[in-house]
Amino acid sequence: MIHILIVEDEKPISNLIRLSLKKAGYLCTCVYDGAEAADILEKQSFDLILLDIMLPEIDGFALLEYIRPMGIPVIFLTAKNAVADRVRGLDMGAEDYLVKPFEIIELLARINVVLRRYNKTAAELRVGGLVIDTQAMLVYREGETVPLTPKEYELLLLFARNPGIALYRETIYERVWKEDFPYGSKTVDLHVQRLRKKLGWEAILHAVPKVGYRLEARP
Numbered sequence: 001m002i003h004i005l006i007v008e009d010e011k012p013i014s015n016l017i018r019l020s021l022k023k024a025g026y027l028c029t030c031v032y033d034g035a036e037a038a039d040i041l042e043k044q045s046f047d048l049i050l051l052d053i054m055l056p057e058i059d060g061f062a063l064l065e066y067i068r069p070m071g072i073p074v075i076f077l078t079a080k081n082a083v084a085d086r087v088r089g090l091d092m093g094a095e096d097y098l099v100k101p102f103e104i105i106e107l108l109a110r111i112n113v114v115l116r117r118y119n120k121t122a123a124e125l126r127v128g129g130l131v132i133d134t135q136a137m138l139v140y141r142e143g144e145t146v147p148l149t150p151k152e153y154e155l156l157l158l159f160a161r162n163p164g165i166a167l168y169r170e171t172i173y174e175r176v177w178k179e180d181f182p183y184g185s186k187t188v189d190l191h192v193q194r195l196r197k198k199l200g201w202e203a204i205l206h207a208v209p210k211v212g213y214r215l216e217a218r219p
């Protein structure tokens with residue numbers, strides 16, 4: 001399920017966005033200031049962030065600097081209609097920009113475009129010589145199915161949807177096993193090793209020291 005972080009200090013707007021996105025089938029988490037956003041991003045990974053510019057504690061621009069190395073796409077939300085802000089946001093690497101008040105349908109359309117750009121909505125993913133059919137939950141290599149356990153499949157999907165991004169062991173565990181990471185657990189490492197061998201991904205699924213694993217992004 002696509003998980004979206006909403007960083008917006010105006011509760012009525014935040015609630016409206018959350019309810020609308022929930023209806024559209026997204027999983028949402030709301031935070032109400034910049035510091036809270038930075039905190040949750042330390043612990044959890046998201047597929048997309050909706051980021052207000054004028055925020056208490058840390059503003060949206062400063063937060064974007066912090067988010068950018070994580071490779072999570074950001075759509076700015078702001079009441080400011082100033083051209084300078086728009087240019088600044090896009091220059092800094094935001095994917096898109098919406099001026100409040102906006103129509104929810106417009107927001108959903110923009111979210112869709114950004115997720116597609118990041119390969120997060122496609123029913124069929126092509127990565128590392130594989131074709132992943134996310135509807136049938138089947139994986140093919142040169143037309144032959146690759147047998148995977150459910151956990152291996154989830155793990156593969158997580159990497160396929162986040163190419164080029166170093167994923168923390170904790171994040172991987174939480175996303176695939178849907179539980180808190182047990183301190184010192186080797187479960188992720190064992191599963192990644194097995195998956196790597198099964199897929200012949202020794203050269204493209206890298207260990208990242210002190211972090212976890214990263215799938216090489218290939219065009």
Ligand code: CA
Pocket residue numbers: 008009010052053054055
């Ligand atoms: Ca605000």
